[in-house]
Amino acid sequence: MTTTTANPWLRSLRETSQSSRHVLFFPHAGGSATYFHPFAEHLPGSLGVWAAQYPGRQDRRHEPFVESVEELAERIVRNLGPLRAAPLALFGHSMGAAVAFEVARRLDTRPSDPSRQLIVSGRRAPSTTREENVHRGTDRQVLAAVAKLDGTSARLLEDPEIVRMILPAIRNDYRAIELYRPAPSAVVDLPILCLAGDRDPQVTDREASAWRAHTTGVFQQRTFPGGHFYLADHRTAVSKEISRFVSESSAELSRVTDGQAES
Secondary structure (H helix, E strand, C coil): CCCCCCCCCEEECCCCCCCCEEEEEECCCCCCHHHHHHHHCCCCCCEEEEEECCCCCHHHCCCCCCCCHHHHHHHHHHCCHHHHHCCEEEEEECHHHHHHHHHHHHCCCCCCCCCEEEEEECCCCCCCCCCCCHHHCCHHHHHHHHHHCCCCCHHHHCCHHHHHHHHHHHHHHHHHHHCCCCCCCCCECCCEEEEEECCCCCCCHHHHHHHHHHECCCEEEEEECCCCCHHHHCHHHHHHHHHHHHHHHHHHHHHHHHHHHHC
16 A cells, blocks of 8 residues: 555545546545555546555544644645545445545535536434433443444454554544534535445434435445445445446546537
8 A cells, every 4th residue: 555645634545647537535534544455456546545544543643633623624625635636435434434425524525516526425414313421431431332243353443552542543533423413404515425334223214325415416325235335345335336436427528628618
């Protein structure tokens, strides 16, 4: 995996030639950019593939955490560099879906801008809420909540040294997402694709479908077999959905551009 030290917020997940379109992944609570590295192998070579790296973990472990979803989005937008002006698909899983949504809200977009897309995974819509307080629990309770989602190896969660390294980031991120309360009427002017596992305890089909109310553009929804981290078992299929959604939006952009030229 390549990294650009000049910009600690973004990681390039593969070497690529000049790309006209890009995908930017946003990690789950306690997660990091490396989680999405395997997806780069399944996405078309024409796409630039990137992931956000939040402070307080891995090579940024000595930096202070960002304590709210909104502030995290603000700081990522300020550090997008050339990606800010590029055709860009934002893909967020779990907490990352909320971060991606807030990044999309802050980007300058035209109404129903087909050059950008938002793909949300494993996260209920902003207009649906649950009272959750995992971040207030004991270390054992926080780890139990993480283990329940099957996204982290049980062996790792039993290693005291590993736990010591990852638990602060997990607790911080749980606090950020559990206190996240956007306006129920918040919308973005770009198409949304919602992906979820059919056995995910964190999001029901109704909660996933509610994302429809948060876009003025096209809304699509796909469900995969599996739980909260269904995407780990369906990397090829998820990557195909990303590619398809980006391609459809590109075709729409071409139609819009052609129509404007004819008029």
